[in-house]
Amino acid sequence: MGAAKRKFGRISAVYWLLTTYMVAALVWWFIELMQLNATLHQYRLQTADRPATAEAERRRNIVQYVGEGSMFLLLTLVGAAFVHHAARRRIRMDDQQRNFMMAVTHELKTPIAVIRLNLETLRRHTLDAATRKGLLDDNLREADRLDDLCGKILLSSRYDAGGVVIHPETVDLSALARETLAEAARRHPARPLPAEIPDGLFVTADRLLLRLAINNLVENAIRYSPEASPVHLDLQETSASCRIIVRDEGPGIPDTDKPLLFQRFQRLGREETRRAKGTGLGLYLTRRIAADHGGSVWVQDNTPRGSTFILDIPKPTP
Secondary structure (H helix, E strand, C coil), rough: CCHHHHHHCCCCCHHHHHHHHHHHHHHHHHHHHHHHHHHHHHHHHHHHHHHHHHHHHHHHHHHHHHHHHHHHHHHHHHHHHHHHHHHHHHHHHHHHHHHHHHHHHHHHHHHHHHHHHHHHHHHHHCCCHHHHHHHHHHCCCCCCCCHHHHHHHHHHHHHHHCCCCCCCEEEEEHHHHHHHHHHHHHCCCCCCCCCCCCCCEEEEEHHHHHHHHHHHHHHHHHCCCCCCCEEEEEEECCCCEEEEEEECCCCCCCCCCCCCCCCCCCCCCCCHHCCCCCCHHHHHHHHHHHHHHCCCCEEEEEECEEEEEEEECCCCCC
């Protein structure tokens, strides 16, 4: 990211230098035209029979020069700002996509390597039943990781193409939260996952997308917090919505990074969080899913340490 910023800084310096030259040339030509107009006016006064006509011509030229010059200057500055913004956005997107491809490559290679090693062990050695079961369970967990990664990439592509269709139904949010938490406990058996989930909370939503959104928040909290620390999942009911609250005890998120947290391909925060596994798609998809259901998602600091993510889904209208 630092190299990209330096490169863009050099390009910006040259770009704005050329823009300044263009503006200076425009001002110089404007001054030259005004001086030429004054000279012509003096000539007309000396040769014309009617001075009023020469004065009207001088004023008409001044209005024309000021109007055309101002419009040209405005278009130049607006165009320069637009091109600069587009170039900056493009360079930032290229950098994010490059980081995304590196993260995806790592996320693909790790489970493939684990599965291959386990299969080679099963093929070459005669193992007891417990060891075989452990290796097979490892393979299933890594296959789930691959499936989850592929699902996120495909869903992100569908959002980009405008091809995501919501299938709303009445969803027992309490049961869905418990199911999602049980799946997380199966994948992370050593992780404490306390929860406060009251019964009887219902929303109108696409069940699969809502489950993915909750799972993204839980997995994100697990990924970026110490292994022995708990990740809390709570459900709360307000007058207009149901809230899924996920709290972790990780390093937290700097205030400067919070506005960018739910953008695609973003992996922010301290260096230890950037080294963690992830592709920068989970929170982006969670934000899109929340918006599609008329809800929202945001982050705030946990007390005394960590982050709290809140997913707000409106209640069904009577």
